[in-house]
Amino acid sequence: MIDHGLEQELLTHGEYMSTTVGRSMWPLLRNRRESVVIRAVKGELSRGDVALYRPPQSDKYVLHRVIRVMEDHYLIVGDNCSVVERIPKEWVIGYMDGFYRGEKWIPPESRFLRAYARVSVAISPVRRRLVRFREWFWSTGSKIKRRLFPKKS
Amino acid sequence: MKTKSGFMRRKLGTQEVIVAVGEASKQFSGIIRLNETGAFLWDKLAEGDMTEQKLVEALLGEYDVPQDIAERDVANFVKTVRDEGMLDD
Numbered sequence: 001m002i003d004h005g006l007e008q009e010l011l012t013h014g015e016y017m018s019t020t021v022g023r024s025m026w027p028l029l030r031n032r033r034e035s036v037v038i039r040a041v042k043g044e045l046s047r048g049d050v051a052l053y054r055p056p057q058s059d060k061y062v063l064h065r066v067i068r069v070m071e072d073h074y075l076i077v078g079d080n081c082s083v084v085e086r087i088p089k090e091w092v093i094g095y096m097d098g099f100y101r102g103e104k105w106i107p108p109e110s111r112f113l114r115a116y117a118r119v120s121v122a123i124s125p126v127r128r129r130l131v132r133f134r135e136w137f138w139s140t141g142s143k144i145k146r147r148l149f150p151k152k153s
Numbered sequence: 154m155k156t157k158s159g160f161m162r163r164k165l166g167t168q169e170v171i172v173a174v175g176e177a178s179k180q181f182s183g184i185i186r187l188n189e190t191g192a193f194l195w196d197k198l199a200e201g202d203m204t205e206q207k208l209v210e211a212l213l214g215e216y217d218v219p220q221d222i223a224e225r226d227v228a229n230f231v232k233t234v235r236d237e238g239m240l241d242d
Contacts, residue, residue: 005183017165019178032179035163035172100163 010040024078036099041092048117050096053087067124079120082128155201160239180238194230
């Protein structure tokens with residue numbers, strides 16, 4: 001997600017909306033499909049919040065989930081990623097405060113979103129294994145499919 | 154003229170904004186904040202088969218505004234959304 005006006009908008013209005021790009025938060029946020037509301041961060045985020053951060057010297061913004069709050073940094077990971085990032089709190093400029101899925105507004109206080117966050121945080125210790133299992137599953141499934149249904153030349 | 158598919162009107166707090174999704178988001182990654190008149194004109198454009206004259210007439214029918222101000226507002230609005238590539242002519 002690259003948007004040079006984002007920080008200025010957050011500074012001026014305290015809120016912004018953007019369409020997410022990438023698959024790191026799939027299946028919650030699909031590539032270029034969901035429009036998320038971003039609010040300027042005030043104080044400390046909590047476990048399960050989706051943080052927007054930008055590393056210094058970078059023009060790329062990242063929207064990933066906080067799985068642990070430490071003294072001066074957060075441990076953050078994308079819902080569809082296995083690598084946990086150690087992000088200094090001063091890099092975080094906003095957080096997701098609900099989103100549009102198609103025409104449907106998903107508010108931050110919705111039971112669905114809160115439950116999703118709890119599950120996502122809960123499985124974070126085994127996420128790497130889950131991602132590897134999923135890759136193995138799809139890869140093996142494709143091999144079996146190719147053997148059972150070989151392409152006719 | 155008509156709004157291009159992929160440009161959506163959304164509520165952001167107390168404001169209405171336009172964002173792009175899907176293929177349109179490759180072309181436009183920001184937002185356009187709309188006031189009440191802007192939201193009205195956007196909805197008219199989304200209906201399709203619009204001209205600037207029709208928009209002016211719709212604006213005059215909805216709001217108590219002088220003709221010259223309506224014409225200026227419509228021209229400015231259409232220019233803004235056209236410059237951002239949000240219109241199919």
